[in-house]
Amino acid sequence: MVTTQRRGRRIMMTPQEIDAYLAEQRTCRVSTVDAEGRPHVSALWFAWDGDSLWLYSITRSKRWAQLRGDPRLAVVVDDGHEYGELRGVEFSGSAVFVGEAPRSGESCPELDTPERLFATKYFGVDTLPHDERHAWLRLTPETIASWDFRKMAAG
Template sequence: MSRRGQIRMSPDEVVTYLERQRVINVATIGPHGRPHLAPLWYVPRGAGMATWTYRKAQKVANLRRLPEATVLVESGDSYETLRGVSMECDVELVEDTGAVADIGLALALRYAGTTEVTDELRAFVGGQAPKRIGLVFTPTKVVSWDHTKLGGTY
């Protein structure tokens, strides 16, 4: 088996990995054809993910022109611990304020490490939602690597 085959994650391993990570790097294509890269918090959603951002963000303008992105999630401090997932994705822009608030609430709960929805949290997210847009990333191609599968050998 090739080294590439040895380090590839299974679909279940990819889902588990994405559930445990915290930041995605999202690459869109800017107005002059160059990549625009931005880190975002996210919520796993099936094989993909969802997030929100400000409606006036450059990545949103880019996605309105071309609703496609490449998303990278990576971890590891040395070669033998490198792990990651790169996904080419179709991107849905979610404009409905209620649906955007749902994404925002899921993000707030995930990053606060709680499942408790308080009135204060609902009010905060509700106040942010009109200024934001939801982004739902659906993978069309997934490439993964987990160098820990090599057991420290190259």
């Protein structure tokens, strides 16, 4: 796992904490840019396999179109209500399109793990139903930053 965090080492999550945190969280925010450099942020469900963040995106979305033009993106998964409860992970890198688009269920061994993780997490089943509207994006992060403000109270 790539971690480039310098500040906030005291509140940084360990790789094991990141894995556990991402397994329990359901929604991320994905930031893309258009051809003029204007940002666009949207919420999305995701799966984390320990190395890559898998995003199941509608292929007719603004996000999908922008990533086709410029694959760079940033993703944040965070939670907490009070300041001392804030936790999160920020990823940045480039999206890779994996499998057919839109996804109809054609055999793609690279998608076996993310589809199983996603189906279990969001639908409580082993096999992901395909709606022929979504397709997969993989973000293998170039940078990862994390924070867990609950650690400040502990130390």
